[in-house]
Amino acid sequence: MTDGATFTILIVDDEQHILFSSESLLRFAGFREIRTLDDSRRVLSLLEKETIDLIVLDLFMPYVSGRELLTLLSRDYPHIPVIVMTAADEVDIAVDCMKGGAFDYLVKPVENARLVSCVKRALEISSLKNQVSQLREHLLSNRIENPGAFSALVSVSPKMSAIFQYCEVIARSRQPVIINGETGTGKELIAKAIHTASGLKGKFVPVNAAGLDDNMFSDTLFGHKKGAFTGADQARAGLIAQASGGTLFLDEIGDLHEVSQVKLLRLLQEQEYYQVGSDMPLVSDARVIVATNRDLRELTATGKFRNDLYFRLCTHQVQLPPLRKRAEDISVLLNHFLEESAQELKKKKPSYPPELVTLLSLYDFPGNVREMKALIFDAVARHGSGVLSLERFREHIGIRSAPPASASLPVKGVVDGLRQALDRLPTVREVEEYLVDEAMKLANGNQGIAASLLGFTRQTLNKRLRKNRENLP
Numbered sequence: 248m249t250d251g252a253t254f255t256i257l258i259v260d261d262e263q264h265i266l267f268s269s270e271s272l273l274r275f276a277g278f279r280e281i282r283t284l285d286d287s288r289r290v291l292s293l294l295e296k297e298t299i300d301l302i303v304l305d306l307f308m309p310y311v312s313g314r315e316l317l318t319l320l321s322r323d324y325p326h327i328p329v330i331v332m333t334a335a336d337e338v339d340i341a342v343d344c345m346k347g348g349a350f351d352y353l354v355k356p357v358e359n360a361r362l363v364s365c366v367k368r369a370l371e372i373s374s375l376k377n378q379v380s381q382l383r384e385h386l387l388s389n390r391i392e393n394p395g396a397f398s399a400l401v402s403v404s405p406k407m408s409a410i411f412q413y414c415e416v417i418a419r420s421r422q423p424v425i426i427n428g429e430t431g432t433g434k435e436l437i438a439k440a441i442h443t444a445s446g447l448k449g450k451f452v453p454v455n456a457a458g459l460d461d462n463m464f465s466d467t468l469f470g471h472k473k474g475a476f477t478g479a480d481q482a483r484a485g486l487i488a489q490a491s492g493g494t495l496f497l498d499e500i501g502d503l504h505e506v507s508q509v510k511l512l513r514l515l516q517e518q519e520y521y522q523v524g525s526d527m528p529l530v531s532d533a534r535v536i537v538a539t540n541r542d543l544r545e546l547t548a549t550g551k552f553r554n555d556l557y558f559r560l561c562t563h564q565v566q567l568p569p570l571r572k573r574a575e576d577i578s579v580l581l582n583h584f585l586e587e588s589a590q591e592l593k594k595k596k597p598s599y600p601p602e603l604v605t606l607l608s609l610y611d612f613p614g615n616v617r618e619m620k621a622l623i624f625d626a627v628a629r630h631g632s633g634v635l636s637l638e639r640f641r642e643h644i645g646i647r648s649a650p651p652a653s654a655s656l657p658v659k660g661v662v663d664g665l666r667q668a669l670d671r672l673p674t675v676r677e678v679e680e681y682l683v684d685e686a687m688k689l690a691n692g693n694q695g696i697a698a699s700l701l702g703f704t705r706q707t708l709n710k711r712l713r714k715n716r717e718n719l720p
């Protein structure tokens with residue numbers, strides 16, 4: 248999808264009628280910024296003054312030929328794609344132009360659709376190339392230019408900061424984005440951040456596709472005409488109209504109904520949609536960002552998600568890591584949510600025992616940041632003294648005084664491992680020493696947490712540790 252409004256095209260041809268017809272054709276195809284020149288000597292001075300995204304160049308012109316210009320353009324403006332358009336249908340000339348850096352070579356009279364699709368393709372490829380080089384620069388410079396756009400996302404993780412940098416670059420593109428990640432990892436926050444960083448003036452409009460059948464999807468997104476169906480007493484503009492000049496965020500895209508997938512594909516390809524009960528196409532310029540916690544590629548393989556829609560969506564992809572894969576964020580998020588919850592609940596921000604961070608890092612947070620946020624809000628709501636109690640967290644995380652029955656399998660694995668290593672059945676003392684050692688490692692040396700993991704009291708663990716030390720050779 249190329250957005251004609253954002254690109255400037257220059258057409259150079261000494262024949263006025265060609266300039267006129269090519270300009271009209273491209274304007275009709277949605278390209279609004281078009282410059283024309285019938286004198287090739289003025290091309291370079293124009294390029295010094297204006298930003299041009301693509302050039303359509305005639306080959307045979309008086310004064311400076313198109314071929315001469317092509318050499319200069321490839322040398323000084325290699326990022327601008329040049330489409331050569333000429334009456335000469337000769338293979339040698341075409342090959343020479345392509346070697347000289349032309350993006351494509353079209354023979355006059357050029358079929359309208361051919362010229363438009365060639366221009367769109369060239370712009371798509373060059374804008375992707377530009378993004379790649381910006382991305383490279385950005386990643387090498389290792390900084391975010393607009394940190395305000397990402398301020399709602401609290402993180403000190405290098406993985407997340409690389410993601411923010413990538414998002415800042417793709418924010419400038421109008422191509423769709425797929426955001427993938429487990430529930431609660433911050434997909435909607437990232438989508439909002441991309442919208443803010445894009446500088447788009449329109450709104451950020453979220454729509455949850457889960458549970459919408461095709462009728463509901465069409466009505467919600469595209470709206471309806473008055474009288475379109477029983478009960479449609481008023482016309483309704485859909486959310487896509489609200490997202491005009493902004494971003495439409497489609498959450499849970501993996502659950503989108505098959506028929507709705509076709510409508511979304513049309514919207515992405517043609518930037519067009521139909522309101523329910525209308526056969527008049529409407530135009531949308533909203534940027535589309537989608538999110539899912541499912542594997543879209545896998546869904547395409549099983550036929551549950553259209554291949555062509557996937558390929559339309561997949562230009563930019565963001566994969567958010569689960570919280571358990573960025574343990575360095577536990578402590579900053581804990582402080583952030585303590586602050587936020589204390590403010591919201593009008594309480595003083597409590598302090599917490601240092602073991603809390605270790606305890607939280609041991610947990611795998613299937614609900615990710617959302618789960619952590621809820622846990623902390625609840626603990627702050629319940630607590631009365633100045634220091635948070637670990638009890639509520641222990642309960643949630645499931646570390647109980649007695650190990651669960653299902654623990655027998657891993658224990659068998661431990662015993663088997665020791666049996667192999669020792670070449671005999673290990674003694675009870677050896678198994679115990681091993682487990683105590685592992686628990687202490689997992690708990691970062693915190694005896695309270697290690698004791699909980701082992702199902703001991705802290706005093707019992709302390710005794711065992713002392714005994715282990717005495718048994719050291």
Ligand SMILES: Nc1ncnc2c1ncn2[C@@H]1O[C@H](COP(=O)(O)OP(=O)(O)OP(=O)(O)O)[C@@H](O)[C@H]1O
Nearest residue numbers: 399400401402429430431432433434435436616617
């Ligand atoms: N890095 C973060 N910093 C602060 N808050 C966060 C962060 N990530 C997520 N959150 C919070 O966690 C909650 C869930 O975030 P969000 O809705 O963006 O996740 P999601 O991945 O879109 O979830 P789902 O897949 O369930 O729709 C929100 O309250 C959000 O504010």
